[in-house]
Amino acid sequence: MISGIxxxxxxxxxxxxxxxxxxxxxxxxxxxxxATKQAFRDSYVYAERYLARHPVILPSDDFRTLLLKxxxxxxxxxxxxRAASALGSVPSMPSAEAPLPHCIADxxxxxxRICVAEARPTLEALAKRYPLCLVSxxxxxxxxxxxxxxxRHLFSHIxxxxxxxxxxxxxxxxxxxxxxxGLPPEQVLVVGDSLSKDxxxxxxxxxxxxxxxxxxxxxxxxAATHPSQITALSDLMKNEx
Numbered sequence: 001m002i003s004g005i006x007x008x009x010x011x012x013x014x015x016x017x018x019x020x021x022x023x024x025x026x027x028x029x030x031x032x033x034x035a036t037k038q039a040f041r042d043s044y045v046y047a048e049r050y051l052a053r054h055p056v057i058l059p060s061d062d063f064r065t066l067l068l069k070x071x072x073x074x075x076x077x078x079x080x081x082r083a084a085s086a087l088g089s090v091p092s093m094p095s096a097e098a099p100l101p102h103c104i105a106d107x108x109x110x111x112x113r114i115c116v117a118e119a120r121p122t123l124e125a126l127a128k129r130y131p132l133c134l135v136s137x138x139x140x141x142x143x144x145x146x147x148x149x150x151x152r153h154l155f156s157h158i159x160x161x162x163x164x165x166x167x168x169x170x171x172x173x174x175x176x177x178x179x180x181x182g183l184p185p186e187q188v189l190v191v192g193d194s195l196s197k198d199x200x201x202x203x204x205x206x207x208x209x210x211x212x213x214x215x216x217x218x219x220x221x222x223a224a225t226h227p228s229q230i231t232a233l234s235d236l237m238k239n240e241x
Contacts, residue, residue, distance in 0.1 A: 009142060
């Protein structure tokens with residue numbers, strides 16, 4: 001019997017299960033950047049690693065602010081070429097008036113807002129029946145993001161990797177979520193968009209799972225299947241009726 005639910009955030013609530021690299025890639029294309037998909041992916045990975053090492057994201061940053069910083073780093077890396085990454089150099093941040101980062105950040109923020117609005121009715125309905133906990137690999141500003149999108153109140157507990165010092169796919173981060181809910185893993189449902197980072201680690205603890213499967217990072221991700229997969233968060237309500 002399920003007595004509480006753990007939700008992932010990025011890719012689950014804000015992009016219908018689609019890997020966020022795909023959303024940002026569309027933003028690059030809409031902005032007219034003539035990059036290959038591989039060049040974009042190289043810059044995307046560079047920015048992720050850069051943000052993991054440098055305190056660029058502030059706890060008060062909402063999602064658009066986060067996006068603006070992240071996309072600026074991506075574009076700098078792309079413009080500097082692979083040599084900058086190979087040499088370990090740190091690209092300088094361009095002027096806040098640079099139009100391309102703002103254009104892409106606006107597009108991506110708008111997409112996230114649409115997805116969060118779609119997810120809200122399901123989250124609200126489930127929050128009336130279960131305590132909800134958010135477990136996310138994030139940058140230390142997830143509370144500001146949730147508040148800006150108006151859904152912070154739906155989660156009784158938040159476990160954020162940058163705060164607790166544990167990152168998915170380490171099952172301990174889901175264990176922390178279970179502890180926060182005050183429930184054994186067998187009574188917790190974990191909902192996430194990543195088979196390797198959400199579903200399998202949670203199952204290793206004994207949690208029930210629901211895999212929101214969208215377009216993944218790799219062909220292997222797209223080809224994978226799992227008995228728990230769903231196509232929309234609203235599918236979670238089918239067993240509630």
